[in-house]
Amino acid sequence: MPDESEVCDYKIDPDDPASWGGSDGDECYIPNELLDSTGYWRCPHKKYRDNDRCVFHMDGEPENKTREDYFLIELAKKTTTPDEDDRLNEIIGAEFSKLNLGRLSGKDSRLDSIPPLHLEHCEFNNRANLSGLSFEDDVFLNGSSFHSDLVITDGVFNGQAGFRGIDVHGLVDFSDSMFNGRMRLNYATVSGRVNLSGATFSQYCDLSGSEFDSGLDMTSIAFGARASIESLNLQGITAHGSDFKGSNLSGSDFRNANLRNCNFESALMNRISMEGIDLRGSCLFGAALGGATIDGNSQILGRPNQDNSSNYSIWNHLRAQRCVYDPLYASDDEIDAAFNIDKAKSVYKKIEVLAQQNAATSLQREAFIRRQDLRKLTHKRATISKDSIVGKSVGFVSWVKSSLSRSLMLYGESPWRVVAWSAVCIVLYSFLYINGSMITQQNPTNFTSSGNPPSSVSYIEALYYSTLIFTTLGFDVHRPIEAGRLLTTTEAALGAVLVSLLVFVLGRRAVR
Numbered sequence: 001m002p003d004e005s006e007v008c009d010y011k012i013d014p015d016d017p018a019s020w021g022g023s024d025g026d027e028c029y030i031p032n033e034l035l036d037s038t039g040y041w042r043c044p045h046k047k048y049r050d051n052d053r054c055v056f057h058m059d060g061e062p063e064n065k066t067r068e069d070y071f072l073i074e075l076a077k078k079t080t081t082p083d084e085d086d087r088l089n090e091i092i093g094a095e096f097s098k099l100n101l102g103r104l105s106g107k108d109s110r111l112d113s114i115p116p117l118h119l120e121h122c123e124f125n126n127r128a129n130l131s132g133l134s135f136e137d138d139v140f141l142n143g144s145s146f147h148s149d150l151v152i153t154d155g156v157f158n159g160q161a162g163f164r165g166i167d168v169h170g171l172v173d174f175s176d177s178m179f180n181g182r183m184r185l186n187y188a189t190v191s192g193r194v195n196l197s198g199a200t201f202s203q204y205c206d207l208s209g210s211e212f213d214s215g216l217d218m219t220s221i222a223f224g225a226r227a228s229i230e231s232l233n234l235q236g237i238t239a240h241g242s243d244f245k246g247s248n249l250s251g252s253d254f255r256n257a258n259l260r261n262c263n264f265e266s267a268l269m270n271r272i273s274m275e276g277i278d279l280r281g282s283c284l285f286g287a288a289l290g291g292a293t294i295d296g297n298s299q300i301l302g303r304p305n306q307d308n309s310s311n312y313s314i315w316n317h318l319r320a321q322r323c324v325y326d327p328l329y330a331s332d333d334e335i336d337a338a339f340n341i342d343k344a345k346s347v348y349k350k351i352e353v354l355a356q357q358n359a360a361t362s363l364q365r366e367a368f369i370r371r372q373d374l375r376k377l378t379h380k381r382a383t384i385s386k387d388s389i390v391g392k393s394v395g396f397v398s399w400v401k402s403s404l405s406r407s408l409m410l411y412g413e414s415p416w417r418v419v420a421w422s423a424v425c426i427v428l429y430s431f432l433y434i435n436g437s438m439i440t441q442q443n444p445t446n447f448t449s450s451g452n453p454p455s456s457v458s459y460i461e462a463l464y465y466s467t468l469i470f471t472t473l474g475f476d477v478h479r480p481i482e483a484g485r486l487l488t489t490t491e492a493a494l495g496a497v498l499v500s501l502l503v504f505v506l507g508r509r510a511v512r
């Protein structure tokens with residue numbers, strides 16, 4: 001331990017922002033355990049020559065060596081003689097003209113195993129590069145200011161990694177790094193793009209309250225535990241293939257974000273903005289979407305590669321509007337391993353509610369239809385799998401009802417299907433009437449001008465008669481004969497049913 005008279009006289013008062021380069025209202029990130037009995041943090045390093053301060057806090061650069069060189073010397077002391085001074089790792093409030101340790105990764109034995117580091121409230125005037133390094137213990141850069149980029153690619157953080165409240169006037173690149181401890185990048189301000197692609201977060205990750213002005217790339221990241229990304233502006237984020245399972249994303253702005261093939265199972269996504277978001281191929285089972293907002297450009301159901309499909313067909317288009325748990329989501333010759341009917345039903349119901357809250361009627365309709373399709377599939381499987389006759393019968397009857405509901409009116413979503421079936425019935429019955437000579441005229445003498453025999457009718461008259469019967473308006477001048485009476489009865493019954501269904505479907509759509 002150096003003599004007290006040899007120690008740097010730099011100190012920080014957490015209650016005085018001016019002492020650590022902050023402004024009124026700023027938070028001091030120095031841990032309480034590093035403060036002395038008077039409540040100050042005091043620099044533990046030796047004075048530099050005749051200066052009252054150490055090389056890290058003196059005005060101007062030291063001679064012959066840079067602060068980066070002295071930084072390496074302090075790391076060497078902690079690495080080779082870790083008990084020499086427990087506080088040599090505290091380099092708080094320092095100013096670095098440069099810090100490029102990434103160039104020495106794998107070349108300098110002093111960087112093989114970096115001890116705990118406290119670099120809170122430091123200032124980095126040029127690019128800070130710590131890429132390829134392995135931090136065996138905690139690393140804290142909380143409250144530091146970077147006038148250029150912060151790059152830590154392919155790094156390994158085995159302890160806590162603290163970047164709270166950092167101010168970066170450039171990009172932040174943590175791509176392909178591994179965070180085995182808790183990682184905090186909350187309440188940070190970054191003017192450039194933040195790149196977290198390929199990073200792994202084994203424990204808690206907190207990005208809440210940060211401002212990333214140029215967007216965030218979270219492609220193929222993995223969260224081993226829950227993450228907190230609350231109240232974050234993530235407009236235009238790219239994060240396809242990432243794992244957000246159990247994360248807290250509440251209140252964040254995901255407008256126009258690319259989140260294809262992501263895992264959001266059990267994630268908190270309350271009050272998030274999802275206008276223009278692309279969630280196709282993502283897992284949403286158990287996700288909380290209360291108060292979330294979407295618009296007509298939001299894509300939630302379907303395959304991510306739908307737009308780029310080289311073998312586009314109507315069948316592929318219909319299949320594309322499904323969630324990943326749906327057994328029909330996969331290709332024709334492949335069943336998706338993640339398919340689960342119960343999960344699919346739950347997700348469709350959740351999307352129905354979300355769409356209803358945002359007046360997205362097309363999406364609500366799509367989710368409802370897909371959920372009913374799964375119910376029909378469940379009835380079909382019950383018909384096959386049940387051992388008892390009663391079970392098979394119940395399943396078969398339920399499947400027939402679901403099939404008829406889909407065919408006739410698309411589960412109450414398509415009035416045009418009802419109209420089409422009505423037209424088919426009218427035309428079909430008119431053919432049966434005229435080809436079987438099943439109707440005649442009540443007063444044939446009034447219709448002989450057409451050239452037809454007195455007891456016969458033309459096709460137009462048969463079509464007219466069929467329409468009157470279907471709509472239950474009466475016979476007019478025609479009367480059914482022989483088997484025509486049975487046909488007339490069945491058509492009238494079908495007409496009553498289909499007209500009632502049409503009224504039901506139109507009423508349902510009007511209420512929605």
